[in-house]
Every structure is written in C-alpha cells, then in structure tokens.
Amino acid sequence: MLSTEVKRELQAVVGPDDVRDDTETRLAYSYDATPMYQAMPDGVVFPESTEEVQAIMKIASRYRIPIVGRGSGSNLSAGTVPVEGGLVMVMTKMNRLIEIDQENLTATFQPGLITKQLHEAVERIGLFYPPDPGSMHVSTLGGNIAECAGGLRGLKYGTTKDYVIGLEAVLPSGDILRTGGKLTKDVAGYDLTKLLVGSEGTLAIITEATVKLLPLPEDRRVMVAHFSDLYAAARTVSQIIAERIIPCTLEFLDQGTIRVIEDYAKIGLPADMAAILLIEQDGPTSVVERDIERIAEICRQAKAAHVQVAQSREEEAQLMSARRSALSALARLRPTTILEDATVPRAAIAPMVEQINRIKEKYGLQICTFGHAGDGNLHPTCMTDARDREEIERVEKAFEEIFDAAIRLGGTITGEHGVGLAKAPFLEWKVGKSGIEVMKGIKKAFDPDGLLNPGKMFAKETRRRVVIM
Amino acid sequence: MKPVKEKPTDQVAWEQVAEYLRKTLDQDELTHCMRCGFCLPACPTYRETGLEQASPRGRIALMKAVADGIIEPDTAFADQMNLCLGCRACETACPAGVQYGRVLEQARAGIALREPSSRIVRGLRKLFFEHLFPHQHRLRMLGWGLALYRRSGLRWLVRRSGLMRLFPEHLREMEAVMPSASFKGVRERLGGILRPEGAPRGRVGLFRGCIMDVLFTETNCNTARLLVKAGYEVVIPDKQRCCGALHAHAGEEEAAKRLARDNIVAFRDAKVDWIVSNAGGCGAMLVEYVHHFQGDVLMEEDARWFSERVRDISQLVADGIDDLPLKRLEHRVTYQDSCHLRNGMRVTEPRDILRRMPGMTYVELFESDRCCGSAGIYNLTHPEMSKQILDEKMIHVKNTQADILVTSNPGCLLQMKWGIRRAGLEHRMRAVHLADLLMEAVE
Ligand SMILES: Cc1cc2nc3c(=O)[nH]c(=O)nc-3n(C[C@H](O)[C@H](O)[C@H](O)COP(=O)(O)OP(=O)(O)OC[C@H]3O[C@@H](n4cnc5c(N)ncnc54)[C@H](O)[C@@H]3O)c2cc1C
Ligand code: SF4
Ligand code: SF4
Numbered sequence: 047m048l049s050t051e052v053k054r055e056l057q058a059v060v061g062p063d064d065v066r067d068d069t070e071t072r073l074a075y076s077y078d079a080t081p082m083y084q085a086m087p088d089g090v091v092f093p094e095s096t097e098e099v100q101a102i103m104k105i106a107s108r109y110r111i112p113i114v115g116r117g118s119g120s121n122l123s124a125g126t127v128p129v130e131g132g133l134v135m136v137m138t139k140m141n142r143l144i145e146i147d148q149e150n151l152t153a154t155f156q157p158g159l160i161t162k163q164l165h166e167a168v169e170r171i172g173l174f175y176p177p178d179p180g181s182m183h184v185s186t187l188g189g190n191i192a193e194c195a196g197g198l199r200g201l202k203y204g205t206t207k208d209y210v211i212g213l214e215a216v217l218p219s220g221d222i223l224r225t226g227g228k229l230t231k232d233v234a235g236y237d238l239t240k241l242l243v244g245s246e247g248t249l250a251i252i253t254e255a256t257v258k259l260l261p262l263p264e265d266r267r268v269m270v271a272h273f274s275d276l277y278a279a280a281r282t283v284s285q286i287i288a289e290r291i292i293p294c295t296l297e298f299l300d301q302g303t304i305r306v307i308e309d310y311a312k313i314g315l316p317a318d319m320a321a322i323l324l325i326e327q328d329g330p331t332s333v334v335e336r337d338i339e340r341i342a343e344i345c346r347q348a349k350a351a352h353v354q355v356a357q358s359r360e361e362e363a364q365l366m367s368a369r370r371s372a373l374s375a376l377a378r379l380r381p382t383t384i385l386e387d388a389t390v391p392r393a394a395i396a397p398m399v400e401q402i403n404r405i406k407e408k409y410g411l412q413i414c415t416f417g418h419a420g421d422g423n424l425h426p427t428c429m430t431d432a433r434d435r436e437e438i439e440r441v442e443k444a445f446e447e448i449f450d451a452a453i454r455l456g457g458t459i460t461g462e463h464g465v466g467l468a469k470a471p472f473l474e475w476k477v478g479k480s481g482i483e484v485m486k487g488i489k490k491a492f493d494p495d496g497l498l499n500p501g502k503m504f505a506k507e508t509r510r511r512v513v514i515m
Numbered sequence: 516m517k518p519v520k521e522k523p524t525d526q527v528a529w530e531q532v533a534e535y536l537r538k539t540l541d542q543d544e545l546t547h548c549m550r551c552g553f554c555l556p557a558c559p560t561y562r563e564t565g566l567e568q569a570s571p572r573g574r575i576a577l578m579k580a581v582a583d584g585i586i587e588p589d590t591a592f593a594d595q596m597n598l599c600l601g602c603r604a605c606e607t608a609c610p611a612g613v614q615y616g617r618v619l620e621q622a623r624a625g626i627a628l629r630e631p632s633s634r635i636v637r638g639l640r641k642l643f644f645e646h647l648f649p650h651q652h653r654l655r656m657l658g659w660g661l662a663l664y665r666r667s668g669l670r671w672l673v674r675r676s677g678l679m680r681l682f683p684e685h686l687r688e689m690e691a692v693m694p695s696a697s698f699k700g701v702r703e704r705l706g707g708i709l710r711p712e713g714a715p716r717g718r719v720g721l722f723r724g725c726i727m728d729v730l731f732t733e734t735n736c737n738t739a740r741l742l743v744k745a746g747y748e749v750v751i752p753d754k755q756r757c758c759g760a761l762h763a764h765a766g767e768e769e770a771a772k773r774l775a776r777d778n779i780v781a782f783r784d785a786k787v788d789w790i791v792s793n794a795g796g797c798g799a800m801l802v803e804y805v806h807h808f809q810g811d812v813l814m815e816e817d818a819r820w821f822s823e824r825v826r827d828i829s830q831l832v833a834d835g836i837d838d839l840p841l842k843r844l845e846h847r848v849t850y851q852d853s854c855h856l857r858n859g860m861r862v863t864e865p866r867d868i869l870r871r872m873p874g875m876t877y878v879e880l881f882e883s884d885r886c887c888g889s890a891g892i893y894n895l896t897h898p899e900m901s902k903q904i905l906d907e908k909m910i911h912v913k914n915t916q917a918d919i920l921v922t923s924n925p926g927c928l929l930q931m932k933w934g935i936r937r938a939g940l941e942h943r944m945r946a947v948h949l950a951d952l953l954m955e956a957v958e
Contacts, residue, residue, distance in 0.1 A: 119567070
C-alpha cells in the first residue's frame with residue numbers, strides 16, 4: 047500500500063481513479079506472462095500524458111519509490127514483475143496513434159498503442175510495419191520497443207530496433223530525453239535511440255516513438271516441406287540463404303511439436319517426420335513466384351519427404367495453421383508451459399536441437415522445440431507443472447544447460463524476449479564481466495538511484511556455468 | 516476435487532467463503548492459464564475499464580490467489596466477479612483452452628453464500644431465481660398481469676401519473692421495449708405434439724424456456740412451425756422447466772441442478788431424437804448439463820444422453836433450408852451473435868442461413884462477436900456498464916445500414932430493441948429473432 051502522502055501527491059497529478067492500491071489491483075499487476083514469477087507492487091498508476099509521467103517520476107524519485115513500466119504484461123522474462131515493490135506505471139491509456147507521415151514514411155505514436163492496431167492503420171494505406179511478435183494482438187508498442195521484440199518476419203525485415211528512429215522518454219529525474227527523429231541518417235553522438243530499444247524499462251520510460259515504414263509488399267506465398275532427417279532440414283535453411291534468397295518467414299517445428307499438434311488438431315501432419323519447415327515469401331508477384339519455386343526445388347534436392355506450395359489463400363491458412371496451433375497444442379498438454387528463447391547462428395540449428403533433445407532425455411522432461419529457423423531463434427518449450435517442485439528443479443537445471451549449449455554454439459541466452467528477471471543470472475555468460483560493468487555504468491548515467499525496474503537485467507548473483515559431460 | 520456438501524446459508528463470513536472457494540475452485544483449470552494475455556482484447560469489461568483485474572487473466576489470477584490463500588475474498592473481489600458479463604469470449608480466444616466459464620461459476624457459487632452486495636441485486640435475484648423462473652405458472656401469471664396492464668390502459672395511467680419515474684432510468688427504457696406478455700404459451704396454443712409435413716426427419720423435443728415462452732411465445736410457436744415445415748415431428752413435454760442458466764451463472768448451483776434434473780427426466784420420457792432450443796443462453800446451459808452431473812452415478816448417463824441431443828434451431832433448420840419453401844424477402848440484414856450460442860455452443864449456422872435466404876443482402880456487423888451487454892440479467896444489475904457496451908455496439912449497427920438486425924436469444928433481442936430505441940433508429944430498422952424472420956419468409 048502507498049503512504050497517504052504519496053497517494054495524495056499522485057492523485058493530484060493523475061486524478062483519484064488513476065492511482066490504485068487496493069488488494070485486487072495490486073494483485074492484478076503482480077505478474078506478467080512469465081510462469082512462476084509474482085510479486086505485489088505497492089500501488090498502480092495510469093498516466094495519460096508525458097507531463098503526468100514526468101510528475102509521477104519526480105514524486106517517485108523524491109520518495110525513492112521503484113517504478114516499473116508496463117504495457118500489456120505479455121513479456122516472457124518477468125520484466126514487469128515488481129520484485130522490489132513500488133509503483134507499476136501502466137502505459138495503456140497513452141495509446142494514441144499521433145501521425146502517419148506519408149512523405150517521410152514514418153509513424154509516430156504513444157507507447158500504449160497495441161501493435162496490431164498500428165499494423166492495421168498503416169496497411170490500410172498500403173504501408174508496412176514489419177515487426178510482428180506472436181503476441182501482437184495484445185502487446186503494446188512500448189513493450190515491443192523496451193524488449194526489442196522480434197517476430198516471424200525477423201529474417202528478412204529485422205526486428206523492432208531496425209525500425210525505431212526517434213524516441214521521447216522520461217528520466218527518473220523527470221527530465222525529458224529526445225533521441226533521433228524522422229531522419230534516416232543521424233550520427234550526432236552515441237546512438238541513444240538504439241540504446242533505449244531493448245532497455246527493458248531500466249533506463250527511462252518511453253512516452254512517444256517514431257518508426258520508419260516500408261511500402262506494403264505486393265504479394266506473398268506460402269509453402270511447407272517435411273523432412274525425415276533433422277540435418278537435411280537444417281542444411282536446407284542454410285542452402286536457401288546461400289542461394290541469396292531471403293524468405294520473409296522461415297519457421298521450424300521439431301518432431302515433438304509435430305506430434306503434439308497432430309494429436310490435438312488432427313490436421314494430417316506426419317508424426318514420423320524429424321522436422322517441418324514452413325516458408326513464406328513476399329514481394330512483387332514475379333519475384334515471389336520465382337523464389338518459391340526455387341525454394342521448393344532446393345527442398346526437393348535436399349530429399350524432403352514432401353513439398354507443398356499453397357495454391358490458394360485457404361490452403362495457405364491451412365499450412366500456417368500448424369505453426370499457429372503450436373503454442374495452443376503445447377499449452378493444453380500440461381498445466382504450466384515454459385516458453386524459452388535460446389538463439390544460435392542459423393548453421394547451428396541442427397546441433398542445437400540435438401543438444402536440446404539430449405538434455406531433455408537427461409532430465410526426463412517433455413520439451414518440444416519450434417521457432418524462427420531463418421534467424422536461429424529457437425523456442426524450446428517445456429510442458430510441466432509449477433506445483434511439482436522436484437520437477438521444476440529439473441526444468442531449471444535443464445534450461446541452464448540449454449543456455450550453456452547455445453552460448454557454446456556461438457549463440458545467446460535470449461533472442462527476442464529479453465533478460466528481465468528470468469535471465470538475469472545468465473547475462474554475464476553472454477556479455478562477460480566487462481560487458482556487465484559497461485552496462486552498469488550506462489544504467490547509473492540514466493538512473494543514478496536505481497529506481498527504474500530494479501532487480502531486472504542485473505542479478506545479485508550470476509549463475510555459475512554448468513560443465514557439460 | 517472433493518464434493519462440499521454443507522452449504523452455509525444466510526449471512527456467512529468472508530472467511531467461510533474463502534474456505535469454501537479453496538475447496539471448490541478447480542485448481543487445475545486455474546493453473547492452466549499461462550497468463551499470456553491473449554484473452555484481453557476479447558473482453559468487453561477490460562476494454563471499457565482498461566483494468567487488468569477486469570480482464571479474464573486478472574479474474575483468473577484473483578481466483579487463483581484466493582485458492583492459494585494469497586488474498587482473502589471480499590466485497591471488491593465479489594464486485595469484480597459480478598462485473599464479468601459471463602460472455603465467454605475469452606474462452607474462444609484462449610490458446611490454452613482454459614474453461615473460464617466453469618471457474619467463474621465456481622467463484623460465484625462461493626460468493627453467493629454471502630449474498631450479493633447491493634440490495635437491488637439481492638432483491639432482483641430473489642424475485643427472479645426463487646419466485647419466478649422455476650415456476651412456469653407464476654411467470655405466466657406475471658405475463659398475464661403485464662398483458663392486462665398493457666391492454667387495460669393501466670400502462671397509460673402509470674406512465675401519465677409519473678409512477679414510472681420511481682424506477683431507475685434504464686428500467687423505464689427497458690419497459691418501453693418489452694413485448695406484450697401472453698397468458699398462453701406455445702403448448703397451450705399448438706398442442707403437445709405436432710405432426711411433420713413432408714418426409715419425416717425425426718422427433719424433436721422443443722425446449723420452450725421460461726421467459727421465452729411468456730414474452731416471446733410467438734417466437735416459440737414459429738420455431739415449432741418451422742420445424743414442422745422442415746419435416747420434424749415436434750413434441751413439447753409439459754414437465755420441462757427453466758434451464759437454470761441464470762441460476763448457475765449467479766452461483767446458485769443447487770437450484771440449477773434441481774431444474775436440470777427435471778428437464779432431463781422430462782425429455783428422456785418423451786423419447787426424442789433432438790432437443791431444440793431457440794435461446795443461446797439456454798442452449799449453452801443445456802449442452803453443459805453433462806458437466807453438472809459429472810461423477811453422479813445416478814444422473815451422469817442420462818445427462819450425457821440429454822446434452823448430446825441438444826441443438827440450436829438454426830442447426831436443425833440449416834440442414835434442410837433448401838427444402839423449405841422460402842419466398843424472396845428483399846432486406847438488408849445483419850446479425851448480432853448470442854455469446855452463449857457462439858462461445859458456449861460454438862454454433863455458426865445463423866450466418867449461413869441468412870446468406871442463403873432468398874433476396875436477403877447480408878452485411879457483417881463489425882464486432883458482432885462481442886457481447887451486447889445483455890448477459891442474463893446483467894443489464895438490470897449493472898446498467899451503467901451494460902449501457903456503455905450497448906451504445907458502442909449501436910454505432911456499428913448503424914454503420915451496417917441494415918433494416919433488420921437478427922439475433923438468436925431473447926435477452927439479446929430485448930437489448931437490441933432497447934439499443935435501437937436509444938440510438939433513435941426505430942424508424943430505420945427493427946430487431947427480430949432468426950426463427951421469426953424465417954417464418955416470415957415461409958410461404
Ligand atoms: C504467446 C506469446 C508469444 C510471444 N511471441 C513473441 C514473439 O514472437 N517475439 C517477441 O519478441 N516476443 C514475443 N512475446 C513476448 C512479449 O509479447 C513481448 O516481449 C512484448 O514486446 C511485450 O509487450 P507488452 O506490451 O506486453 O510489454 P510488457 O510485458 O508490459 O513489458 C515488457 C517490458 O517493457 C517495459 N516497458 C513497457 N512499456 C514501457 C515503456 N513505455 N517505457 C519503458 N519500458 C516499458 C517493461 O518494464 C518490461 O520490462 C510473446 C509473448 C507471448 C505470451
Ligand atoms: S488467453 Fe487463456 S491462458 Fe492466456 S491469459 Fe487468457 S485465460 Fe490465461
Ligand atoms: S466472460 Fe466475457 S466479460 Fe467475463 S472475462 Fe470473459 S470475456 Fe470478459
């Protein structure tokens with residue numbers, strides 16, 4: 047609960063309805079989409095303008111109250127769980143699409159705008175905002191920016207950081223920081239825009255953003271290829287790219303995932319296949335036709351057991367439904383679903399999947415793997431039960447080994463979900479001691495009192511690297 | 516889950532509610548929610564309030580916190596559970612298949628031990644649930660009273676005298692769109708058994724519903740006539756009662772089960788192939804009877820028999836629509852889903868039917884899958900939220916430029932009539948039940 051003075055001061059800023067510290071509200075903002083993490087904030091506040099954010103920050107700084115920014119709470123790294131209490135600042139009321147600038151091809155909006163709504167607005171006028179996290183129906187753009195969200199189109203179009211070109215953010219002092227603008231080129235000093243993208247609410251609260259837009263691709267087509275050999279599937283991914291074709295989507299499902307989807311959705315997937323690749327290309331019709339044909343040919347040469355190019359939008363939807371039902375099918379299997387985010391260079395996909403399979407056998411767990419094969423971003427997903435402490439311990443050990451394996455293969459502990467609380471103990475594995483020191487220095491420059499999202503990104507203790515075999 | 520027998524009544528302390536909830540809430544179902552938030556955009560109360568606790572994910576978290584003993588249930592908890600429309604749009608959106616409707620009913624059963632908070636709600640519930648819905652003859656008496664009130668000029672007198680001003684605004688507005696109730700129900704008008712016309716397709720038991728048969732007798736008659744035209748033999752068992760949906764949604768589980776048992780017996784005795792309902796809210800309850808008797812050795816088998824046979828009128832008509840003698844009706848029609856028909860029974864046929872009716876131009880209503888705010892007696896218990904949701908809906912209805920707005924549930928139909936009136940669209944369009952529209956087209 048908030049002290050009476052703090053509450054009164056906050057109420058003076060945002061009005062009585064937009065500050066809450068009753069039990070129901072505090073509980074409702076004690077979690078996000080990350081399994082097994084929960085902590086109660088002292089209060090929740092809903093600003094409606096940059097000025098209100100500034101005033102809230104000043105009050106919080108004066109009373110040394112931690113501030114946790116929050117969009118829709120769909121992140122998978124416990125990034126919004128208020129582990130040190132304080133105020134959760136919910137940005138969803140600041141959800142205006144301020145401008146679509148058709149001359150400069152940019153869009154400017156407030157952080158609470160839902161990702162999907164931006165997509166719809168720009169696509170209506172023939173423009174395109176590529177970052178498309180699987181959660182885009184619910185996630186906010188502020189959350190996307192703070193996590194540097196990726197998505198299915200990452201391979202060809204990159205991720206959120208490749209589109210954000212200007213930001214307005216409020217520092218804990220209440221001062222406003224403006225970075226970038228509508229410029230495509232800008233080398234004046236350090237790139238603070240890029241620094242804030244992926245900063246997970248630990249440096250400043252983003253209050254406005256400008257992103258660049260592309261023309262909407264003219265056409266797109268979908269195809270699927272089944273492989274009885276994991277290595278053949280992985281080689282195919284590299285082969286496609288070696289042939290200088292960059293598909294917009296190149297998704298991978300392993301055998302475990304295929305079986306679970308088939309059991310649940312009965313859409314005629316082959317349960318004996320080692321892997322399925324789902325491929326989509328977009329662009330001018332002639333290019334799309336040519337690329338899809340060549341990809342199909344590469345798959346056939348790689349001895350794919352079955353290659354199918356969708357001939358209609360319905361058939362496309364059918365093929366894509368395998369990928370879309372993946373999460374549903376897995377989530378229905380057991381009470382708790384832990385979706386992880388280990389990423390490797392794309393050439394290392396097959397060894398990585400084999401490592402995951404070895405580790406899951408070792409710990410006797412049910413782990414299925416699917417993900418964005420084109421950019422090496424895998425989502426090993428564990429079906430478990432949070433109430434079974436003994437099993438959860440095994441899950442934790444298994445994931446430690448998975449992250450370790452990823453790093454050994456030249457990869458990273460998270461490709462798009464962020465460090466937050468869940469991955470904090472592993473960050474040093476990836477960035478090293480000096481990396482952590484530089485990052486802590488940056489954090490101090492923005493947030494000297496450590497009020498913004500405390501406990502995230504930097505763990506009190508780093509997990510020791512496990513020694514495999 | 517262990518059955519909890521002793522159901523405390525009257526003024527129960529919140530601690531007892533907590534204890535009851537800890538024993539009865541389905542922990543597995545609650546744990547199954549992976550908190551992805553995919554249900555948030557589907558939820559009308561989340562959209563109106565912007566508050567996580569008014570979202571499905573938030574409500575599940577609250578229930579789980581009570582079940583885990585992290586928080587104690589209190590009035591604020593109860594208010595949040597009651598603010599939910601029970602429209603179950605969240606279930607359709609959920610990738611993990613969380614059965615939200617079931618845990619909500621469990622939570623409400625716990626809360627109901629302590630009686631709902633406001634006196635109006637308490638009074639309304641008692642009146643409807645205990646004294647009216649379960650008793651067909653009383654409803655009919657009420658209907659008769661209402662009819663008399665209309666016909667006798669009493670209504671004029673009441674309105675003129677300003678007596679209506681004693682009621683809240685929304686009740687006054689609702690009164691204006693209430694259809695005239697009738698003293699005779701479908702069985703009294705058409706008889707207990709109707710012979711089919713043409714090649715026989717099977718024997719259908721008509722579920723007449725309680726309010727449906729008093730306020731919408733004509734729709735019930737049309738439903739029976741349609742089935743006869745489509746080749747079904749129609750039986751209307753006399754011993755059937757209210758479906759119990761409103762009781763179950765309000766947490767009155769025992770009462771709901773008593774009604775369910777009577778209905779199962781009545782239709783089993785009638786030896787029907789199908790049980791047809793023309794009200795989405797009732798239909799969804801009827802298909803779920805089987806869940807209510809899970810583990811009950813005496814009733815489980817009969818309940819399954821019953822639930823498996825339940826069909827919405829649109830499902831039975833869709834099969835034979837090409838054989839129905841339909842004349843051309845040149846109208847622009849749109850359709851508002853009944854939440855329970857769509858999310859509970861997963862029925863998709865009404866749109867197909869409207870598209871296939873000769874002469875009709877079908878226009879899809881933007882967000883037709885979103886609850887209209889009627890939700891049982893929600894529009895009486897939560898008039899403000901209900902009105903907010905309704906007014907938003909009417910903007911989209913207006914945009915369709917349709918002259919007929921079709922629904923498949925009496926509650927939604929009344930709400931739509933109220934909405935049309937509120938939006939000042941009475942001269943441009945009307946709201947009708949699908950069965951009535953079909954009968955208009957039958958030659
Ligand atoms: C089923 C599912 C699928 C997903 N698929 C993908 C995917 O394909 N790709 C992907 O990258 N992610 C994915 N995610 C993860 C998640 O959706 C993204 O991380 C998303 O960007 C979070 O957005 P949000 O609005 O929910 O942010 P939140 O979860 O509320 O917050 C995320 C972080 O951003 C900070 N934050 C939020 N708003 C602000 C602000 N205005 N200023 C400063 N900091 C802020 C928070 O403090 C927190 O650290 C998925 C999640 C789920 C549950
Ligand atoms: S969509 Fe389902 S799993 Fe996700 S938060 Fe909602 S209820 Fe939970
Ligand atoms: S039933 Fe309807 S109102 Fe209730 S939580 Fe689900 S979507 Fe929201």
